[in-house]
Amino acid sequence: MKITYNIDRYPLVKVLFNDEPDPNNKYYDDFMNYWEGNYKKKQYFKFLMDLTNLTKPNLLKFKDFITRLIKLKNNEETYLKYSVIVLNNDVVNGIFNFLCKLYPPLNTIYMTSTLLIAESLIKLLDKNTNDEILTLFMFENNITKYEPR
Numbered sequence: 001m002k003i004t005y006n007i008d009r010y011p012l013v014k015v016l017f018n019d020e021p022d023p024n025n026k027y028y029d030d031f032m033n034y035w036e037g038n039y040k041k042k043q044y045f046k047f048l049m050d051l052t053n054l055t056k057p058n059l060l061k062f063k064d065f066i067t068r069l070i071k072l073k074n075n076e077e078t079y080l081k082y083s084v085i086v087l088n089n090d091v092v093n094g095i096f097n098f099l100c101k102l103y104p105p106l107n108t109i110y111m112t113s114t115l116l117i118a119e120s121l122i123k124l125l126d127k128n129t130n131d132e133i134l135t136l137f138m139f140e141n142n143i144t145k146y147e148p149r
Helices: 023-040 059-073 090-102 115-126 131-140
Strands: 002-009 012-018 045-053 080-086 108-112 144-146
Touching: 002 023, 023 059, 045 115, 059 090, 080 115, 090 108, 108 115, 115 131
Parallel strands: 012 045, 045 080, 080 108
Antiparallel strands: 002 012, 108 144
């Protein structure tokens, strides 16, 4: 599983997951170090994560991911404002749902099925659209929202 990210639209960080090999977990470690680095620098950011090309997640990295997530949750401030995840694979979606039940997310996560819907949602979130419009948009586009506990 290879993870790359792009900060051209910072504070929006576009993250791409795919099935390419990641020898020695270099891309995974680079991404996690970037995420943790934003917390160390106290910089607010948000994620747009595209998992549409991921069919075989690296299950061996879950323990490390959860350990790092727990450390980030211990911060007084949550610098990751929200995440929008594009996912259209039932197996990966099932794994993600299972993870969210075991370990509540660090921030609010919105799950969409297409990149177009994700980009539209981000525009609404960034405009601080009122809750009724946001709820209607989410309903019309079958967006699932996960809240931190």
